[in-house]
Amino acid sequence: MNNTDTVVAMYPEDEYQIQAAENPDLRDVTSTARLFNFRRPVYMTVRAWRDCVDMCPAEEKSFDELAVLQRLRHVLFMAASALHGRSEDLQYDFRVYRVPNEAAAGRRQPEPVTLNLVAHRDQHNRPVITIRFPDE
Numbered sequence: 001m002n003n004t005d006t007v008v009a010m011y012p013e014d015e016y017q018i019q020a021a022e023n024p025d026l027r028d029v030t031s032t033a034r035l036f037n038f039r040r041p042v043y044m045t046v047r048a049w050r051d052c053v054d055m056c057p058a059e060e061k062s063f064d065e066l067a068v069l070q071r072l073r074h075v076l077f078m079a080a081s082a083l084h085g086r087s088e089d090l091q092y093d094f095r096v097y098r099v100p101n102e103a104a105a106g107r108r109q110p111e112p113v114t115l116n117l118v119a120h121r122d123q124h125n126r127p128v129i130t131i132r133f134p135d136e
Helices: 003-010 013-022 030-036 046-052 065-083
Strands: 026-028 042-045 090-098 111-121 127-132
Touching (some): 042 046, 046 065, 046 111, 065 090, 065 111
Parallel strands (some): 042 127
Antiparallel strands (some): 026 042, 111 127
């Protein structure tokens, strides 16, 4: 069994893609989360994605998809640091710095925002991780 076989066994794609399809408020970030040794599917709420990862292009400027990936990797790195190897029934707040999309053109400075990581079981009793805002 090689590494890709192990990954496929840990993440049965057809089963876990159902979770995002059942809940349109979740975005599946599992493939990138694997880079940070997450061993279960990882989802972000759409609200957290839009605020901390997604980049709304300014007036006439386009943005690089690599920049979005870098922002996602930052969130996942901080989330992985919050886990400290634990993975069962965990709820933990962690802080990231993000540049707000709604910021005025002249004020695009990074600012701290608190996110909440929840390691739990979904409605089908499958282990998942959800990254969201604490008030969601």
